[in-house]
Amino acid sequence: MTELGEFLRSRRDRLTPDEVGVRTYGRRRVPGLRREELAQLAGVSVTYLTRLEQGQSTNASDAVVDALARALRLDPDERAHLFALARPAPVRRPRSPRPESASPGAEQLLHAMGDVPALLLGRVNDVLAWNRAGHRLLAGHLDPTAPSRPADRPNQFRLLFLDPHTRDLYADWRAEAALAVASLRYVAAHHADDRRLAELVGELSVRSPDFAALWAGHAVALCTSGTKRFRHPEVGALDLDYEVLHLPDGNGQRILTHTAAPGSPSDAALRLLR
Template sequence: MNGKSQLGDFLQTRRSQLSPDEAGVPTYGERRRVPGLRREELALLAGVSASYYARLEQGHSLNASPEVLDAIARALRLDESERRHLHDLARSAKPNRRRRPAPERVTQATTQLLDALGHVPAIVIGRRSDVLAWNRLGHALFAGHLDPGAPDIPAQRPNMARLVFLDAHTRDLYADWPSKARAVVGNLRLVAGKYPQDAALHTLLGELSARSEDFASMWADHRVKACAVAEYEMRHPLVGSLTVTQQTWSQESGPSIVAATAAAGSPSRVALDLLAQAVTQTASARSDSRLSTG
């Protein structure tokens, strides 16, 4: 996977997903062999020549201006996340503009923030969706079946994309699993556009495509999604059904923090409080056990 192929694949896929009726292109009742817009139709909507657009989609023209990319984005009816993704793909296709991923680490300030969010489930996620850290409640809500110390060991760090697609516990955790899965894939698409040379990311994507037909199908759809705020119904094995709002705070050059909240006074908030009590009791029991054997 490289910048050229990603850009061409994205344009071709999104063009095929946009019908003439949606784009306002008259067809005069003609029978079309393929769904979506033709290249020349999209080029006309974007105000560029058909030959220029064809070269861009084929990866032979890598100097599209921001204005041209915005015109193509408007023609394709892209939303803001998709428009930014298109610009990222165009930049990454240029050999001299490739970004090298910086090493991922959890800063002291982020650790302090996790501690301050003690009564809110929170986890720190790297760009490839690796769990870099979590507080006790975040571990209990999102992955209580895993070793709580796993994020501290790089080779054993859980990966949320793997968990969502390959882990039965996590799949059962989300009542609307397809919605969560599409959000994970959409976010990975954004990351792949920014870091086309990330070998570890390519390995992850290859593994998920080979092991999950659902992932392979969703990845081929080329949908992108910035996971900022989303509501999910969860079926937790300890506290039952609850609905949480997952909010993601992304840092420009660092990992993201994902926190889960529920409305005050709601049954879901009661469920989170019960989970917090269970976590506290478990931690207290472990502490007492260490003291008795010390």
């Protein structure tokens, strides 16, 4: 089954017939919607939906994709993901992009943030740079100069799934891991020819059963802001708001910031890391 077919099936499995107003009779052998039930809800034939899932049809109209998204009750991120899968880019040889580097302007902006913990992330979440507060918050056990050396750069996904210190840093590691994998799947659909990204997914699937299980769930999300709860080894519990700032040059680099509500216990604890 294709990536598109696996995604459609995973979204069918999470819906019950009652949720979408489908009348059922007798016992069911599938946990969610049958393929024919989705086809009926979306107004397409079962044969066409089967061909779409199996990759035998690659010319689904916007109307059909939109109908499937509505029938499956997809959120905006999932809908965008479905369109990306249904509109695959022309097959190209996997590319190995040049090693990334932090632009002087991005590093200047990072350090201008002063006491706000911040990281400059690359296309596949390699840490290209961090300020002092960002390093102390998220990776105090690592060499602070590591991002300056391409061969030694930390990668946020590897740290999250393979590094015990990072795993212990999050109060709800499973929720954090689920969000991370959902965001990685979103990126993967839009950069299917990126060899480094494919290698990262393959490596983590082999080395981390937790990652493999989450990846198989086909959840997708574009995480740009929210709240994270930390259990920092030096200052204890922290509830911090995060924001992802996309740089305008289109190379996929982002700045990740963490802030605390002014006057809160987390703000006081964060000050101890500065």
